[in-house]
């Protein structure tokens with residue numbers, strides 16, 4: 001007989017794998033795959049292009065459409081430079097809390113979902129329960145698209161997705177999307193006294209940054225769309241977080257690097273924003289090249305996350321509200337993989353135990369009451385799926 005672990009025991013195992021996004025998650029995936037297999041649940045890996053990481057998906061119940069996906073990420077943020085009073089890679093119970101990296105974001109939910117899969121295996125489900133575990137959520141949510149495509153190709157189509165990011169089990173139906181660029185401006189160095197024969201990478205960068213400022217001002221003046229109205233602020237914002245360039249006050253800068261990111265409200269399309277930005281880049285690059293052909297602008301788009309758009313009468317919202325009893329309407333300011341599932345045609349909400357305020361913090365924790373409430377939520381889900 002295989003040993004059936006409690007969700008709490010599973011959480012202990014998961015936290016003990018230091019699955020920081022920059023490192024491999026394969027030891028964790030090996031363990032989950034093995035544990036599910038011991039309980040008769042076959043799982044499928046979707047390896048990363050470089051082979052050092054993998055997504056994992058699985059299904060229990062009848063092989064028919066109309067099931068439900070429980071989605072979670074296996075990676076966690078680093079603990080470098082953080083002042084922890086407990087071992088981040090071991091669950092420590094103290095004052096009604098479970099401390100450890102990922103307990104809140106989001107191995108707590110992943111542990112509950114794995115326990116629910118094993119429990120569901122012994123039940124007579126009318127629709128399938130599917131599990132989707134990803135890597136690289138914390139570094140831009142781009143990888144999960146491969147997981148979703150593999151599930152679409154392999155499994156009967158589920159009718160709803162619950163992304164179990166910490167929302168204290170409130171039903172979150174919307175979040176902003178985002179995308180970002182690393183921009184490298186390549187200018188041409190001359191003495192600044194003959195500025196007109198050189199190209200200052202710093203000053204050309206300023207033109208692009210000014211373009212971003214103007215878009216912000218324009219967006220703030222516009223009337224928010226109906227899907228954006230719930231957000232603070234209810235418009236798409238552009239932000240330059242870092243910039244570096246130049247070597248001396250009297251040399252036109254050869255190089256300038258900056259990062260530009262967009263937070264995009266539902267109703268706006270990140271791709272439209274990117275097209276507008278890239279058109280401006282092309283315009284400025286042409287001006288630079290007219291002075292020195294070797295001048296150039298290099299773009300590296302390093303993350304892209306579609307917004308989660310509140311659905312009117314969506315299946316995921318309806319089902320999750322029944323289970324959680326939460327009838328408020330909530331949007332959040334952080335991104336999740338929910339936008340990617342929705343972009344692939346799934347009705348999607350974000351709902352999971354724990355408070356996002358504790359995510360990414362030193363001494364990250366989940367309240368034991370929240371963990372138990374998450375277990376009760378999934379118990380009700382299973383009961384409903386057998387009815």
Ligand SMILES: [Zn+2]
Pocket residue numbers: 073105106137165
């Ligand atoms: Zn998360």
